[in-house]
Amino acid sequence: MAARRLHFVPLLAGIAVAVLTLQLGNWQIRRADEKAVLQAEYASPERSAPHPLGTQPPAEWxxxxxxxxxxxxxxxxxxxxxxxxxxxxxxxxxxxxxxxxxxxxxxxxxxxxxxxxxxxxxxxxxxxxxxxxxxxxxxxxxxxxxxxxxxxxxxxxxxxxxxxxxxxxxxxxxxxxxxxxNDPAPDSLVRDWPAPDAGIDRHRGYAFQWYAMAALAAALTLCYVWQSADIRLWRLHGRRDSR
Structure with missing residues (x-):
C-alpha cells in the first residue's frame, strides 16, 4: 500500500471551511431572530395604537x-x-x-x-x-x-x-x-406598505444549508484524518510484525 501522510494544508482547509460555514449559519439565525423581534414590535398593541407626537423621540414602528x-x-x-x-x-x-x-x-x-x-x-x-x-x-x-x-x-x-x-x-x-x-388621502398615492416580516423563513433556510455544509466539511476532514492515522498505524504494525 502506498504511503499516505497527513498533510496540514488540506487539514487546515477543511477546518477553516467547517468553521466559516458554521459562523455563516449562526449569522443567518441571528438575522432571523432580529426579523422576528422586528415583526413582534410591528404587531405589538403598544406600537399599533396611535399616539400624538410628544416631546420624546418616538420608537420605531x-x-x-x-x-x-x-x-x-x-x-x-x-x-x-x-x-x-x-x-x-x-x-x-x-x-x-x-x-x-x-x-x-x-x-x-x-x-x-x-x-x-x-x-x-x-x-x-x-x-x-x-x-x-x-x-x-x-x-x-x-x-x-x-x-x-x-x-x-x-x-x-x-x-x-x-x-x-x-x-x-x-x-x-x-x-x-x-x-x-398609512391613512387615505386625496392624492392618488399608493400606501400599500409591506409588513417587516418577510425573510424570516428564508434566513432559517439559509442557516440550514450552511449548517449542512459545515457538517459535511467536518465529516470529510475527520475522514481524512482517520484514514491517514489508520494507514500510519497499519504501516507501524506491519514493521513490527516483520521483525
Whole structure:
C-alpha cells in the first residue's frame, strides 16, 4: 500500500471551511431572530395604537397622529421603488406641525414613474391644515448613494433618503425620523406598505444549508484524518510484525 501522510494544508482547509460555514449559519439565525423581534414590535398593541407626537423621540414602528401643513415645494422623490411590478418613486414631503411646531418628513406613498423618465410624476398635495396617521421609521445612518449625486447638490429625485443632506438641501430642520403615512388621502398615492416580516423563513433556510455544509466539511476532514492515522498505524504494525 502506498504511503499516505497527513498533510496540514488540506487539514487546515477543511477546518477553516467547517468553521466559516458554521459562523455563516449562526449569522443567518441571528438575522432571523432580529426579523422576528422586528415583526413582534410591528404587531405589538403598544406600537399599533396611535399616539400624538410628544416631546420624546418616538420608537420605531410607533403609530403617531400628526396635524399640520405640507410644504409642497420641498418634496423629494426617492427613485427605484417598485410596486406590483412597476417602477416608481416614494414621495417625501415635509409637514410643519401645528401647535408644538417643528417639522417632520413624511413618506406619503408610492407613485408610478412616467414612461418618459425625463418627466416627473404629477403629485397632488392637499393644501391647508391636514391630519395624518403613520408609522415612525428611522432611515439608514449612511445610505448608499451614487458618487456623482453625493458630490453635487441633488435635485428632487434622490436614490436614497439622507436626512442630513435633506436638511442642507431644503433648509428645513426636520426631525431625526420620518413617518410612513398609512391613512387615505386625496392624492392618488399608493400606501400599500409591506409588513417587516418577510425573510424570516428564508434566513432559517439559509442557516440550514450552511449548517449542512459545515457538517459535511467536518465529516470529510475527520475522514481524512482517520484514514491517514489508520494507514500510519497499519504501516507501524506491519514493521513490527516483520521483525
Amino acid at each position: 410607533q403609530v403617531v397622529d400628526l396635524r399640520g401643513q405640507w410644504l409642497a415645494d420641498r418634496t423629494i422623490l426617492i427613485d427605484n421603488r417598485v410596486h406590483a411590478g412597476r417602477a416608481g418613486f416614494h414621495v417625501f414631503t415635509p409637514l410643519r406641525l401645528a401647535g408644538r411646531g417643528g417639522w417632520v418628513l413624511v413618506n406619503r406613498g408610492w407613485v408610478a414613474a412616467p414612461a418618459d423618465r425625463a418627466q416627473r410624476p404629477a403629485v397632488t398635495t392637499p393644501g391647508g391644515e391636514v391630519e395624518i396617521s403613520g408609522r415612525v421609521r428611522h432611515p439608514e445612518s449612511k445610505p448608499f448613494t451614487l458618487e456623482g449625486e453625493a458630490a453635487t447638490e441633488p435635485g428632487i429625485v434622490w436614490q436614497a433618503l439622507d436626512l442630513a443632506r435633506y436638511r442642507v438641501w431644503s433648509s428645513i430642520p426636520v426631525a431625526d425620523f420620518y413617518v410612513q403615512q
